Amino acid sequence: MTPVSESLRAAAGTQRVPVFRARGVSKVYDMGEVKVHALKAVDLDLFQGELLVLLGASGSGKSTLLNILGGLDVPTSGTVVYRDHDLSAADERELTRYRREHVGFVFQFYNLIPSLTARENVELVTDIARAPMPATQALDLVGLADRMDHFPAQLSGGEQQRVAIARAVAKRPDVLLCDEPTGALDLETGKRVLAVLEQVNREVGTTIAIITHNAAIGALGDRVIRMSSGVIVEHVRNERRASLDEIQW
Amino acid sequence: MRALNRKLLRDAWKHRGQMLSIAAVVSVGIMTVLTMRGAYESLSSSQAQYYRDTRFPDVWVRLERAPESLRGRIAAIPGVSAVNTRVTLVATLDVPSVDVPALGYFVSVTDDRGATLSDLHLSAGRFVSPRRRDEVVVSDKFAIANAFVPGDTLRAVINGRQRDLQIVGTAISPEYTYAVPPGAIYPDDQRFGIVWMHRDALGPAYDMAGAFNEVVLTLSPRADTARVVAQLDRLLEPYGGLGAYTRMDQPSHFILAGELNQVRSMGTMIPAVFLTVAAFLLNIVLGRMIATQRTEVAVLKAFGYSDLEVGRHYLQFALVAVLLGALIGIAMGSWLGQSMVGLYGEFFTFPTLRYEFSWILAVLAVGVSALAAAAGALGAVRRAVALPPAEAMRPEPPTSFRPGVFERLGLGRLLPVAGRLILRNVERTPCAASPRPSASAFRSRSWSSGCSCSTACNT
Ligand SMILES: Nc1ncnc2c1ncn2[C@@H]1O[C@H](COP(=O)(O)OP(=O)(O)O)[C@@H](O)[C@H]1O
Ligand SMILES: [Mg+2]
Numbered sequence: 127m128t129p130v131s132e133s134l135r136a137a138a139g140t141q142r143v144p145v146f147r148a149r150g151v152s153k154v155y156d157m158g159e160v161k162v163h164a165l166k167a168v169d170l171d172l173f174q175g176e177l178l179v180l181l182g183a184s185g186s187g188k189s190t191l192l193n194i195l196g197g198l199d200v201p202t203s204g205t206v207v208y209r210d211h212d213l214s215a216a217d218e219r220e221l222t223r224y225r226r227e228h229v230g231f232v233f234q235f236y237n238l239i240p241s242l243t244a245r246e247n248v249e250l251v252t253d254i255a256r257a258p259m260p261a262t263q264a265l266d267l268v269g270l271a272d273r274m275d276h277f278p279a280q281l282s283g284g285e286q287q288r289v290a291i292a293r294a295v296a297k298r299p300d301v302l303l304c305d306e307p308t309g310a311l312d313l314e315t316g317k318r319v320l321a322v323l324e325q326v327n328r329e330v331g332t333t334i335a336i337i338t339h340n341a342a343i344g345a346l347g348d349r350v351i352r353m354s355s356g357v358i359v360e361h362v363r364n365e366r367r368a369s370l371d372e373i374q375w
Numbered sequence: 376m377r378a379l380n381r382k383l384l385r386d387a388w389k390h391r392g393q394m395l396s397i398a399a400v401v402s403v404g405i406m407t408v409l410t411m412r413g414a415y416e417s418l419s420s421s422q423a424q425y426y427r428d429t430r431f432p433d434v435w436v437r438l439e440r441a442p443e444s445l446r447g448r449i450a451a452i453p454g455v456s457a458v459n460t461r462v463t464l465v466a467t468l469d470v471p472s473v474d475v476p477a478l479g480y481f482v483s484v485t486d487d488r489g490a491t492l493s494d495l496h497l498s499a500g501r502f503v504s505p506r507r508r509d510e511v512v513v514s515d516k517f518a519i520a521n522a523f524v525p526g527d528t529l530r531a532v533i534n535g536r537q538r539d540l541q542i543v544g545t546a547i548s549p550e551y552t553y554a555v556p557p558g559a560i561y562p563d564d565q566r567f568g569i570v571w572m573h574r575d576a577l578g579p580a581y582d583m584a585g586a587f588n589e590v591v592l593t594l595s596p597r598a599d600t601a602r603v604v605a606q607l608d609r610l611l612e613p614y615g616g617l618g619a620y621t622r623m624d625q626p627s628h629f630i631l632a633g634e635l636n637q638v639r640s641m642g643t644m645i646p647a648v649f650l651t652v653a654a655f656l657l658n659i660v661l662g663r664m665i666a667t668q669r670t671e672v673a674v675l676k677a678f679g680y681s682d683l684e685v686g687r688h689y690l691q692f693a694l695v696a697v698l699l700g701a702l703i704g705i706a707m708g709s710w711l712g713q714s715m716v717g718l719y720g721e722f723f724t725f726p727t728l729r730y731e732f733s734w735i736l737a738v739l740a741v742g743v744s745a746l747a748a749a750a751g752a753l754g755a756v757r758r759a760v761a762l763p764p765a766e767a768m769r770p771e772p773p774t775s776f777r778p779g780v781f782e783r784l785g786l787g788r789l790l791p792v793a794g795r796l797i798l799r800n801v802e803r804t805p806c807a808a809s810p811r812p813s814a815s816a817f818r819s820r821s822w823s824s825g826c827s828c829s830t831a832c833n834t
Contacts, residue, residue: 198677198765218682225764226679237674241385242378250378251678293678 144171145301145333146195151204151214153190153356164190166356167204172301177327177367178335179344182353188337189305191353195335196229196303197221208301226254230294230332232304232323236286238278244289245274248296255297264296265289268322284315288322295326301333302326308338313375320346321370342373379680379688386664387695393660394696397653401700401744402707404649408740409708409732411642414715416733419635421725422552428726429494430457431549432591433600435625436607437463439615440586449590452606454598459492460587462577465557468568469530470521477521477566478556479531481581482548483574484512492591493550495571496726500525500544508576511540514554515724517568518545531570533580546571547724553630554724562722631723650744653700654751657693661755665689669762676764686760693752694745701741708737 153165164187172178172195180188193199194206197213200221206213211224230251238247245261252258265274268288278286287307294302304323308316320336324346327334336343344350345368352360387394425431443460450458462483467476486505488494495502495512503510513523523529529540548569556567578584590611594603604619611619622628665672675685709732716730 193765196677199763222676222679222681225677229679231674231677233674235670237670239382239671239674241382241389246378246381250382250675253377253379254679254684297678 142173145174145209146170146172147205147207148191148195149205151191151194151201151206153187153194153199154202163356165194165201168356168358170351170358172333172335173348175327175331175333176348177324177333177346179347179350180335180337180353181339181341181344181350184339186353187356188353190356192303192305192335192337195301196231197224198231227256228300230297230299230302232287232290232294232302232307234306234309236278236283236290236310238286238289238293240278243275243277244270244281244292247278247289248293251293252296258297259295261292261296264292267295267326268292282315283311284318287311287315287319291319291322291326295330295332298330299332301335304334304336306337306339308340308343316340317370317375324370342375345373346370379675379684383688383691383695386668387692390660390664390692393656394692394699397656397660397696397748398699398703400649400653400656401697401748402702402704404646404653405701405704405737405740405744406708406711407645407649408642409705409737410711410715411638411645412736412740413642413708413712413730413733414719415635415639415642416736417712417716417728417730418631418638418719418723420731421728422631422635424727425549425552425725429496429549430492430593431622431628432459432492433594433598434592434604434607434619434621436590436611436619437617438588438590438611440583440588441611441614443585443587445610445614446587446590448610449592449607452603452610454594454600454603456593456595456598457490457492458590458592459490461589461591462574462581462583462587463589464533464577464581466531466533466570468570469532470565472521473565475566477517477568479529479568479570480557481531481533481570481572481577483577484571485574492593493548495546495548497544497546500542503543503571503573503576505573505575507541508573509539509541510543510573510576512544512546512571513542514551514569515545515547516554516562516564518542520564521568529570533577534582536580538580540570540572547726549627550625551627552723552725553627555626555630634719634723646740646743650747653696653744654747657696657748657751658754661689661692661752662758664692665755665759668759672759672762673764676762682760686756689756689759690749690752693748697741697745697748700744701737704740704744705737708740 148168148170151165151168151170152163155162155164168187168191170191180192182188190199194201194213195208197216198221200216201214204214208224208228211220213221213224216224239250242250244265248261248264252261252264262271262274265271268291270285270288270292273281273285278289281289287310291307302323307323308319311319320343323334323336326332336347344362345364348364348367350360350362350364351358446458446460449455462481464481466479466481468479470477484495484503485491488502497512498515499518500512503512511529513529518524523542523545525543525545527542529542531538531540548571551569553562554564554567554569555562559567578586590607594600600621604621607619608616610616623632672685675688676682709730712732713730716728720728
């Protein structure tokens with residue numbers, strides 16, 4: 127506990143206002159005979175424009191935390207505040223609006239709509255966004271300008287994930303939540319995808335949280351959080367973000 | 376076009392086989408509405424028009440013989456609007472084309488056609504002239520069946536005397552829209568015809584000069600039919616009255632009304648059956664589609680599509696099927712409706728009988744189909760709407776299995792692993808597992824994952 131609260135205080139000391147403020151967030155999945163405590167009183171702040179890396183073993187609660195930050199799920203107890211939205215008190219309609227206006231998601235299995243082309247998958251999101259960038263621009267950003275009219279089945283895994291990133295950033299979200307974006311990709315392709323995320327963070331200034339199994343990726347972030355059994359067990363602030371080439375894979 | 380609509384069209388195209396099947400079922404429903412109900416509306420409006428134009432009577436009564444002077448007393452019965460007296464008789468006709476003599480039902484007509492109830496509608500030739508005693512107009516179908524044309528001679532035996540009659544015209548009458556010989560059920564146009572002859576000629580020939588043996592009358596709108604009938608019967612009793620009857624017992628009207636009723640109820644029942652089937656199919660097909668698209672549903676929601684938008688998206692599949700069905704159904708229905716009305720025209724004789732395509736009916740049929748389809752789709756769509764968006768993050772949901780009754784009794788060990796899997800599936804969803812092929816098709820997905828899981832655990 128001590129290192130966590132210390133670094134929290136350290137983060138607060140920078141005088142920056144957090145985009146997210148999670149306090150005492152718990153999540154219990156009631157499976158009837160058993161109760162799964164996926165999160166146990168987690169405190170976390172996420173700051174404007176930062177790149178946060180979430181590490182931890184499978185089942186440690188990373189996805190649950192990210193889902194709650196993204197308004198896909200609500201905590202059993204505790205509060206999550208996004209700017210002036212209290213997500214823990216929001217109803218389904220408010221959460222839908224929050225997701226529509228502020229959040230971009232990248233999933234491990236890309237989850238593109240198979241019957242839509244790369245461009246249309248992006249448009250699916252820009253269609254309902256307030257001030258999106260053109261789908262073509264988003265695809266250009268991830269280096270797929272020439273594959274716009276391909277269907278997901280015609281793209282490699284890495285390309286599909288880049289389309290997914292284009293889809294997530296095209297709406298110019300305030301925060302980009304990526305759940306194991308490289309989990310299904312080989313090393314080289316994964317690096318390519320991370321490069322795109324890093325570039326979006328740098329160029330567009332989007333706040334990004336990335337879940338990964340790969341501890342080496344932590345060096346890319348401004349901060350690294352390690353979770354275990356539903357609690358944050360380690361909290362590291364990187365003095366300097368490493369570039370992709372510097373990382374020892 | 377919005378990307379979601381593109382997805383709708385592409386997915387509909389991908390499932391075109393199923394969509395087409397549903398559309399086909401819907402189209403049969405809509406087609407039957409337009410055919411049957413359309414035929415019904417066309418027929419009944421033709422009937423109403425025809426009855427109005429020709430002043431179709433409300434009450435009929437036959438009697439032995441009564442003097443024409445009685446007519447005034449009949450007209451004086453409260454509720455009676457117009458009265459016609461006439462002379463009718465059955466006579467044998469010599470028809471060259473058949474060996475046995477044909478039957479002719481002779482009905483007297485007068486010159487005052489404007490006051491005639493059941494006025495004739497001439498299809499060829501002219502009306503009988505009062506000065507010529509041997510002129511007749513014969514029923515259209517009889518003329519056609521025997522190839523009679525105006526100018527031909529018809530030999531008849533009236534009251535024991537043979538007479539050669541001149542056919543001057545052919546006509547139809549609302550009383551013989553469906554013409555059956557006395558005592559028969561089916562028309563026999565070759566051997567049964569209606570022969571209209573001037574009252575001045577037919578009366579004397581049948582010893583009915585200044586007398587009549589049949590009365591037809593119309594009633595005023597608010598007349599008490601039963602009372603009129605009773606008073607008429609009382610009045611005519613001394614004259615051998617055979618009992619007055621109303622339209623419901625008038626043979627032609629009775630048959631026509633019965634047929635119309637049947638067409639109408641079939642035009643409701645058959646579509647209802649087909650629409651129920653369509654709703655059921657939609658429930659299955661959409662349920663399946665949504666089950667395979669659960670991550671797509673979750674993605675839509677994760678990116679901020681509301682439950683309403685997601686629900687509407689899947690409901691639109693039902694509408695696509697209905698729209699497709701409507702196009703086919705309307706085209707087929709208006710075509711078949713024409714054929715059906717044409718077919719009725721062969722049995723029932725109307726002056727004008729045309730299938731009239733009704734937009735109101737079409738819109739109604741499509742509207743009801745859309746409602747039925749939406750109702751069928753609703754269950755499946757509700758499942759999509761209820762799907763929590765967090766599911767998108769989770770690759771495959773492990774269905775919750777637990778030892779069932781069979782296994783808790785310790786009998787599970789008697790079964791091989793595959794047997795236990797089957798058992799758990801059956802126990803978990805007792806209704807869905809066996810009778811529905813579609814459901815078990817789904818289950819096979821969880822089977823294969825279940826199998827690989829257990830093998831993974833064993834190794
Ligand atoms: N929808 C759910 N229903 C039940 N248990 C769940 C659900 N989602 C997650 N869990 C459980 O909560 C714990 C944390 O899961 P998760 O957040 O997905 O972990 P991670 O992403 O770190 O692998 C796990 O034990 C998991 O089984
Ligand atoms: Mg996870």
